[in-house]
Amino acid sequence: MTEHSLLSLKNLAKRFGGVHALRDASMSISAAGMVHGLIGANGSGKSTLLGILSGQTSPDEGEISIDGRTVTLSSPTKALSLGIAMVSQETAYAPDLTVAENVLMGRRLERSMFGIDWRASNEKAARILKDLELELDIDRLVRDLRPDQRQMVEIARAISMNARILVLDEPTSSLDGHEAQALFEVVRSLKSQGVSVVLVSHRLDELFDMCDSLTVLRDGVTVAEGPLDDFTPDAVIDAMIGRHRAQAVTRIGGTPRADQPPALVVEQLSSPRALHEVSLSVRPGEIVGLAGQVGSGRSELLECIFGTRFVSSGDLAVGGTPHVPSNSAAAIRAGLAFVPPDRKGQGLVLSGSIRSNLMSVAMADRARLGMPSIKTEDGIIADLVERMSIRMHGVEDPVSTLSGGNQQKIAIGKWLTRSPRVIMLDEPTRGVDVAAKAEVHGLLRDIAAEGAALLVSSSELPELLGLCDRILVMAQGRIVASAATADAPDEATLIRYMTMVRA
Ligand code: ADP
Ligand code: MG
Secondary structure (H helix, E strand, O other), X not given: OOOOOOEEEEEEEEEEOOEEEEEEEEEEEOOOOOEEEEEEOOOOOHHHHHHHHOOOOXXXXXXXXXXXXXXXXXXXXXXXXXXXXXXXXXXXXXXXXXXXXXXXXXXXXXXEOOEEOXXXXXXXXXXXXXXXXXXXXXXXXXXXXXXXXXXXXXXXXXXXXXXOEEEEEOOOOOOOHHHHHHHHHHHHHHHHOOOEEEEEOOOHHHHHHHOOEEEEEEOXXXXXXXXXXXXXXXXXXXXXXXXXXXXXXXXXXXXXXXXOOOOEEEEEEEEOOOEEEEEEEEOOOOEEEEEOOOOOOHHHHHHHHHOOOOOOEEEEEEOOEEOOOOOHHHHXXXXXXXXXXXXXXXXXXXXXXXXXXXXXXXXXXXXXXXXXXXXXXHHHHHHHHHHOOOOOOOOOOEHHHOOHHHHHHHHHHHHHHHOOOEEEEEOOOOOOOHHHHHHHHHHHHHHHHOOOEEEEEOOOHHHHHHHOOEEEEEEOOEEEEEEEHHHOOOHHHHHHHHHOOOO
């Protein structure tokens, strides 16, 4: 008799255009009732692997088998029919339906002679919640639940559809310590019911607490896999970063003007569930990096400073003048600029022309400064296009025709018409190729050299080590470490701060 793994993914490869998201990724779960951890630096291919596992993405190469039989996971429905369900931050739930309705959504409701038997259906939902030892009122609207409770409802729904393998993509990134513990109670209870769980987490402490086995991905390749007992936290970190990477960083850095007062001062800034008394300052010409996992508070910090997220207490000053964050228009007037992480959503109007996008910040000012003449406008645009070496056919072309790197230059360049004192960027090179990345970094260094203060949030530590003068590490809404890049801080040490903190 041959023993088959419950699940085996072998030699998966997946490209998106020129990007090799997965090169040779494998992962297996030996049996039912196991918790398997998946870890890797940002961009290492975890979500792509999970996309394949849950039937959302089809692999270019590789083989998937369940109980020793080769399967094709051609759609999420197909994956679910084979017992694989995924719960991610983006999982859709119906906010205006009750807990019971959400748990049962997508499956056949109990029917009687008179149509749907709500009582029987509700009892079924209640039983599923009880089996998971979840104390949730089934009649409450999901809209009124906390994020952690909503996630529990999603898990209950997956279980109601008889999932044998539950995939959790960074389930704790938006939870506080207490809520994360509650979630792990549910995972333990699933385990005892024979459900296997694939758990993606950046938190080594969580993985070492919860998992029976681990897979480590680096650059789309499985570099380590095995029972948890084969690993130590330091060995996982070494596998994640690879020894070759430590030396590969060439440092750019800004040109901090130590003789000048800070362009941005943040004091004891707090926001419910996101930030706890964060203080920092950035000098003109300086590039300060924010490192941290998703949910660590680095994106939230930028939003708070820019006035697009609620600030419960704290003080801000821009160029020595106190600024009360209230909305983005006030922030822009105060001299702040913000390049958001999703340039396709907030950063740019993709269907708009290169010209209109580059002029969008200047045009918003026209009420105050007067409408620029076409001639001045042409001059401004020619200037920006040259300065940022934007490669394009003509300025009237839609931005959507440009490469990711050139789009990002425009998302940054549109602010330069205003000479902001402080430019905040979240994931400035997400989804751009290596060459364009270097160009964007060069551009940011030039902008800093002209005297702007830059605050850059990134999930890629090598990017921050190369680009910044100083790196602040965030975890759980706090700054937990700070390092000058000139001192060549050790990547592994910074990752240790990012992954092993528990509030
Ligand atoms: P992780 O979840 O480990 O952060 P991902 O699987 O999201 O990694 O991404 C791996 C690589 O593939 C990254 O370089 C990412 O930019 C790229 N990538 C992922 N999805 C797409 C996509 N739909 N189009 C283009 N590139 C993508
Ligand atoms: Mg991911």
